[in-house]
Amino acid sequence: MNQIIELPGRAERAATDASVLLxxxxxxxxxxxxxxxxxxxxxxxxxxxxxxxxxxxEVLAIVGESGSGKTTLGRMMxxxxxxxxxxxxxxxxxxxxxxxxxxxxxxxxxFQDPYSSLNPRKTVAQIIGLxxxxxxxxxxxxxxxxVEEIMERVGLSRRLIHSYPNQLSGGQRQRVAIARALVVQxxxxxxxxxxxxxxxxxxxQILNLLVDLRNEFNxxxxxxxxxxxxxxxxxxxxxxxxxxQVVEAGPRHEVLEQxxxxxxxxxxxxxxxxxxxxxxPDLQIxxxxxxxxxxxxxxxxxxxxxxxxxxxxxxxxxxxxxxxxLVHCHLFSGEGSSATRPIxx
Amino acid sequence: MTITQVRDTSVQPNxxxxxxxxxxxxxxxxxxxxxxxxxxxxxxxxxxxxxxxETFCIVGESGCGKTITSLAVMxxxxxxxxxxxxxxxxxxxxxxxxxxKEILGLRGNRLGMIFQDPMxxxxxxxxxxxxxxEVYLRHRNSGRREARERAEFLLEKVGIQSPAMRLGQYPHxxxxxxxxxxxIAMTLMCEPALLIADEPTxxxxxxxxxQILQLLKNLxxxxxxxxxxxxxxxxxxxxxADRVAIMYAGRVVETGTSAEIFAxxxxxxxxxxxxxxxxxGSQGKRLGSIPGIVPSxxxxxxxxMFRNRCPYAGESCRHGEIxxxxxxxxxxxxxxxxxxxxxxxATREPATTASQATxx
Ligand SMILES: Nc1ncnc2c1ncn2[C@@H]1O[C@H](COP(=O)(O)OP(=O)(O)OP(=O)(O)O)[C@@H](O)[C@H]1O
Ligand SMILES: Nc1ncnc2c1ncn2[C@@H]1O[C@H](COP(=O)(O)OP(=O)(O)OP(=O)(O)O)[C@@H](O)[C@H]1O
Ligand code: SF4
Ligand SMILES: [Mg+2]
Ligand SMILES: [Mg+2]
Numbered sequence: 194m195n196q197i198i199e200l201p202g203r204a205e206r207a208a209t210d211a212s213v214l215l216x217x218x219x220x221x222x223x224x225x226x227x228x229x230x231x232x233x234x235x236x237x238x239x240x241x242x243x244x245x246x247x248x249x250x251e252v253l254a255i256v257g258e259s260g261s262g263k264t265t266l267g268r269m270m271x272x273x274x275x276x277x278x279x280x281x282x283x284x285x286x287x288x289x290x291x292x293x294x295x296x297x298x299x300x301x302x303x304f305q306d307p308y309s310s311l312n313p314r315k316t317v318a319q320i321i322g323l324x325x326x327x328x329x330x331x332x333x334x335x336x337x338x339x340v341e342e343i344m345e346r347v348g349l350s351r352r353l354i355h356s357y358p359n360q361l362s363g364g365q366r367q368r369v370a371i372a373r374a375l376v377v378q379x380x381x382x383x384x385x386x387x388x389x390x391x392x393x394x395x396x397x398q399i400l401n402l403l404v405d406l407r408n409e410f411n412x413x414x415x416x417x418x419x420x421x422x423x424x425x426x427x428x429x430x431x432x433x434x435x436x437x438q439v440v441e442a443g444p445r446h447e448v449l450e451q452x453x454x455x456x457x458x459x460x461x462x463x464x465x466x467x468x469x470x471x472x473x474p475d476l477q478i479x480x481x482x483x484x485x486x487x488x489x490x491x492x493x494x495x496x497x498x499x500x501x502x503x504x505x506x507x508x509x510x511x512x513x514x515x516x517x518x519l520v521h522c523h524l525f526s527g528e529g530s531s532a533t534r535p536i537x538x
Numbered sequence: 539m540t541i542t543q544v545r546d547t548s549v550q551p552n553x554x555x556x557x558x559x560x561x562x563x564x565x566x567x568x569x570x571x572x573x574x575x576x577x578x579x580x581x582x583x584x585x586x587x588x589x590x591x592e593t594f595c596i597v598g599e600s601g602c603g604k605t606i607t608s609l610a611v612m613x614x615x616x617x618x619x620x621x622x623x624x625x626x627x628x629x630x631x632x633x634x635x636x637x638x639k640e641i642l643g644l645r646g647n648r649l650g651m652i653f654q655d656p657m658x659x660x661x662x663x664x665x666x667x668x669x670x671x672e673v674y675l676r677h678r679n680s681g682r683r684e685a686r687e688r689a690e691f692l693l694e695k696v697g698i699q700s701p702a703m704r705l706g707q708y709p710h711x712x713x714x715x716x717x718x719x720x721x722i723a724m725t726l727m728c729e730p731a732l733l734i735a736d737e738p739t740x741x742x743x744x745x746x747x748x749q750i751l752q753l754l755k756n757l758x759x760x761x762x763x764x765x766x767x768x769x770x771x772x773x774x775x776x777x778x779a780d781r782v783a784i785m786y787a788g789r790v791v792e793t794g795t796s797a798e799i800f801a802x803x804x805x806x807x808x809x810x811x812x813x814x815x816x817x818x819g820s821q822g823k824r825l826g827s828i829p830g831i832v833p834s835x836x837x838x839x840x841x842x843m844f845r846n847r848c849p850y851a852g853e854s855c856r857h858g859e860i861x862x863x864x865x866x867x868x869x870x871x872x873x874x875x876x877x878x879x880x881x882x883x884a885t886r887e888p889a890t891t892a893s894q895a896t897x898x
Contacts, residue, residue, distance in 0.1 A: 224711075226703060226707065226711070227703050227706060235703070256743070257743060258743050258745060258746065259713060259714070259715025259716065259719075259741070259742050259743045259746045260713045260715055260716055261743075264713060264714065305714060305741070309655070362600055362601050362832075363600040363601070364600060386714070386741070389740050389741065393770055393771075393772065393811060393814040394599055394810065394811065394814045394828045395599070395600055396770075396814070397814045419741075419742065419743035419744060419747075420744075421744065459745055460743070460744060460745055463744035463745045463747070463748040464744050464773070465744070465747075465748070465771070465773030465774055465776065465777050466773055466776070467772040467773045467775070467776040467800060467812070468776055468777075468800070469776040469777070469779075469796040469797045469799075469800045469801075470797070471776070471777060472777055473748055473751055473752050473755065473777055473778075474748055482694075482697035482698070482699055482746075482749070483699065484699030484700050485699070485700075486699065486700040486703060487699070487700070
C-alpha cells in the first residue's frame with residue numbers, strides 16, 4: 194500500500210527533495226517471534242513500508258498507538274537496527290553506504306527513560322564526554338571545555354560535573370542525555386518520548402530548551418511522542434502510525450485540524466484535557482485492541498473504524514495526497530465516493 | 539527500614555467522604571532517608587484516607603515524595619529509610635505493626651502496586667508468562683493451568699492480543715507500552731482491594747491510555763477497588779480523581795475534590811502547575827514553567843518549601859510550619875495567603891526559560 198504514492202506533479206517532488214535531509218522509503222522491519230518447542234515461529238511486522246521524510250531544520254513528530262512501531266522506526270533511523278527492506282537516504286545518499294560511526298555522529302538519540310539510559314557508574318562529565326572520546330573529537334583540556342560548554346548550554350550547573358546519575362533529578366538526567374546527544378554536534382536528533390517520564394513543569398523546561406537548541410544549531414528533530422499537546426507545541430510535520438504503517442502525514446496544523454484519517458480522529462478524541470466536568474472519552478472505536486500478529490485484511494483499522502465500508506476489509510487503501518498531506522483511507526481513495534472532501538466529524 | 543509509631547494529635551487534612559471506615563487511613567506519615575550528606579526528609583507529616591471504590595490522585599513535581607509515600611504504604615522502603623506515623627491502617631489493620639510474613643501475604647494480593655518503571659519490576663531473565671503466573675501461585679491455592687488462564691484473560695483485558703505468544707516473550711522484546719500493560723495485568727492477577735498505580739500510563743498513547751483508565755474504572759465499579767493514582771498528567775487527574783492531593787517537597791500542600799482543585803486552585807504551586815500544560819494553540823509560544831527548582835530536602839527545613847519559587851512569597855513564609863488552612867472537610871491548603879487571593883495567571887511573569895535558568 195504505502196509504496197504507491199501518487200504525487201500531484203513531479204516538479205513538486207523535485208523541489209522538496211533538495212531540502213529533505215532524511216528520507217525513509219518503504220522502510221520495513223519484521224521480527225521473528227515465538228518458535229519454541231510448542232509453537233511455530235511467526236513474523237511480527239513492526240514497521241511496514243513506511244515513507245516519511247524530514248527537511249533540514251524541521252521537527253517531524255511521530256505519533257501513534259502503543260506498539261505501532263515508532264521506537265522501531267526510530268532505531269532504524271539511528272542505524273541501531275537494520276531494516277528488513279526499504280531504504281533510507283541521508284542528504285540524498287543511501288545510509289547503507291555510510292559507516293556506523295559517521296552515521297552516529299550525524300544522528301544522535303535522546304531516549305525516553307532518563308533513569309535507565311545513563312550509565313549509573315559514570316559521572317556526568319564522563320557520560321557527556323564519552324561520545325567525544327568515541328569519535329576522537331578533541332582531547333584533554335579542550336574536551337573538558339567542550340563538555341562544560343554544552344552543560345552550561347543545557348542548563349546544568351558545573352557543580353554537577355562529578356555527580357552520578359542517581360544523584361540527579363529526572364529533569365537533570367534528561368538534560369544530561371540532551372547534552373550527551375548534542376556534544377558531537379549532530380544534524381539530526383531522534384527523541385523517543387523525551388519528556389514522558391518528567392512532570393509537567395520539568396517537561397516545559399525541557400521542551401523550551403529543545404526549541405531553543407534547534408533554533409541555535411539548526412537541528413532537525415525526529416520527535417516520537419504520544420502526548421499530542423507536546424506534539425502540537427513542537428512539531429512542524431506530523432506522521433500518524435497505526436499497526437506498523439503511516440496512516441496519515443502532513444504539516445502539523447493540517448493533520449491536527451483536518452483529522453482526515455478515522456484513527457487520527459480517535460487519537461485526537463482521546464486527549465484528556467484537564468476538565469473535571471468531563472469523564473473518560475467514549476472512544477468510537479470499540480473495545481477491541483488490534484493484534485499485530487494477525488493484522489486485519491485491507492485497511493488494518495477497519496474492525497475499529499466507525500466509517501468502515503465493505504471495500505475497507507477487502508482492499509488496502511492507497512495513498513491519497515494533496516497539499517494537506519498524505520492519507521491512507523478509502524474515504525479518500527475514490528472508492529469511498531467522498532474523494533477529496535474531508536469527512537464530517 | 540526502621541519503623542517508629544508516633545502519638546501525635548495535630549490537625550490533618552481530612553479525607554474520606556464520611557460514612558464508614560476508610561479502606562486506607564494514613565496519619566502523620568514521615569519518611570527520612572539517610573544519605574551521605576545527612577538526612578533527606580522525603581515525606582513530612584502526610585495524611586490522607588482512601589475509601590473503597592474511590593480514586594485518590596497524588597500529584598506533584600518530580601522528587602516531591604509521591605513514590606516514597608506509596609512505598610511506605612507497601613512497606614517497601616529502602617533500608618536506609620526511617621518511617622514514622624501515627625498510623626497506616628489498611629482494612630482496619632495497622633500495616634506498621636505487621637510482621638514481614640503478614641505483609642508478604644498482603645502484597646500482590648489485597649494490596650497491589652503498579653510500579654513507575656516496568657523495567658525494574660519485570661525480571662529480564664524470565665518470560666512475562668512466568669512472572670504473571672508466579673504472583674498468582676504465591677497467593678492462591680491453584681495450579682499453573684489456572685494461573686495461565688487468568689494471565690491470558692487479563693492480557694486481553696489490558697488490550698494485549700495473541701496472549702499466548704506475548705506470555706512467551708521476554709520484557710526487552712516488548713514495546714514500552716506493552717511492558718507497562720504487562721505490569722498492570724500482573725497487579726490485577728489477585729484482585730487487590732487497594733491498587734496503587736504509580737504513573738501507570740506514561741508509556742501509552744492516548745487511545746490505549748483511555749482504554750486502560752476505563753478498565754481501572756470498571757474494576758472499581760465491579761469490585762469496589764480503591765485506587766491511588768499517582769500521575770503528573772493533570773488531564774488524567776481531571777477525568778479520574780474523586781479527590782486530589784497536591785504534594786510539594788514532601789508535604790501535601792493542597793487537597794480537595796478534583797472539581798475544587800481545577801476550578802479554584804489556592805496554593806501558588808497548584809496554580810503554577812496548571813499553567814504548565816501545553817494546550818491547543820500554544821505553538822510558537824513559550825510554555826509556562828515554574829521558575830526555579832525544588833529546594834534540597836536534606837537537613838532542617840523551615841517555613842514554606844515553595845517560597846524560593848513563589849511569586850507571592852514574603853517574610854512570613856520563611857519561618858515556622860505553615861499551617862493547613864481548612865476551607866471545608868477535605869478541602870485545604872498550606873499557604874499564608876487568604877483563600878481566593880487570585881491574581882490572574884496572565885499578569886504573572888511567564889517562565890524563566892530553561893536555557894537561562896541554570897539548574898543547581
Ligand atoms: N527485539 C524485538 N523482538 C521482538 N519483537 C519486537 C522487538 N522490538 C520490538 N518488537 C515488537 O515490535 C512492535 C513495535 O514495537 P515498538 O517498540 O516499535 O512500538 P512503539 O510504537 O514504540 O510503542 P510504544 O508507544 O508502546 O513504545 C511491538 O509489537 C513489539 O513487541
Ligand atoms: N533510595 C533512595 N535514596 C536516597 N534518596 C531517595 C531514594 N529514593 C528517593 N529518594 C529521594 O526522596 C525524594 C522523594 O522521591 P520520590 O521517588 O518519592 O519522588 P516522586 O515524587 O515519586 O518523583 P517522580 O515524579 O520523579 O517519580 C527525592 O528527593 C528523592 O531523591
Ligand atoms: S479505509 Fe475504511 S476502515 Fe480504514 S480508516 Fe478509512 S474508512 Fe476506516
Ligand atoms: Mg516506543
Ligand atoms: Mg515517583
